[in-house]
Amino acid sequence: MAGTKGNRRTLYSKKVIIDALLMLLQEKNLNKITVTDICKEADINRGTFYSYYNDPFDLMRSIEEEMIEKMMSTIIISGDESIQNMLSGIFNLILENKELCKIIFNEKNSSHVLNTLLNSAYERTIEEIRKQFPNANETQLEYYFTYTTGGTIEIIRKWINDDMKIPTEEVVRILESLYVT
Incomplete structure (x- = not known):
């Protein structure tokens, strides 16, 4: 049919x-x-x-949701819940889908894919932040999470816009160094 x-x-x-x-x-x-x-x-x-x-927006949502599913399954399949492995999985999938990701993650298209992925790691990230700042209250932890995810999204976007010239391992190291202060 x-x-x-x-x-x-x-x-x-x-x-x-x-x-x-x-x-x-x-x-x-x-x-x-x-x-x-x-x-x-x-x-x-x-x-x-x-x-x-239904319309072009519905089509774009469908494309983004498929990318989110692929990235989430890549992260889950790895079995290692470390931030490094999560980021490595995301970067590898971006490399496998270069042209699509250049379009999806372009600022003018305002994709929510990265934000959705990083928010899915909320609990893990909050726990990492809590280890670094044991005296921080919930509000402070949430603000740090927002700051960290926003920065991560923009670094990934910059890497993509720079034609992914820097090896993924180096970008992951840069991001890790920002998480661990």
């Missing part, structure tokens, strides 16, 4: 739709992209688009 999940036609349609959006995002902001733009780029009709997505 055409609409069956995993069907070759469905997979193909979704792939060309996603590829079309990613191509268009290289030229303009998500809020300027229409369903017509995507359909024209993908060479599909509007009915095909609407059978999978």
Whole structure:
């Protein structure tokens, strides 16, 4: 059946739709992209688009959620819950999906992927912060967490925008040095 999940036609349609959006995002902001733009780029009709997505924002959300799932499973599969291994897993997945990540993590597209991932590590990070600042109250810990995750997101974004020239191990070391004061 055409609409069956995993069907070759469905997979193909979704792939060309996603590829079309990613191509268009290289030229303009998500809020300027229409369903017509995507359909024209993908060479599909509007009915095909609407059978999978409501609008370009729904499509982008779907792409981001898939990336979050991949990153979360990479982190979970490693089994090691250290910040270093979590960051290494994230960086490796970014490298495997360079072009997609350049678009997703671009500031103008305001993706929530990194924020979601780092917030998923909230408990682990708070415990690490608590070890460093045993006298800190909950409010102070939360502010430090916000500061740390915000900085991490911007460092990853800078690394991506700099074409990922610095080896991932070096960026992970830089981030680790910021976490451990």
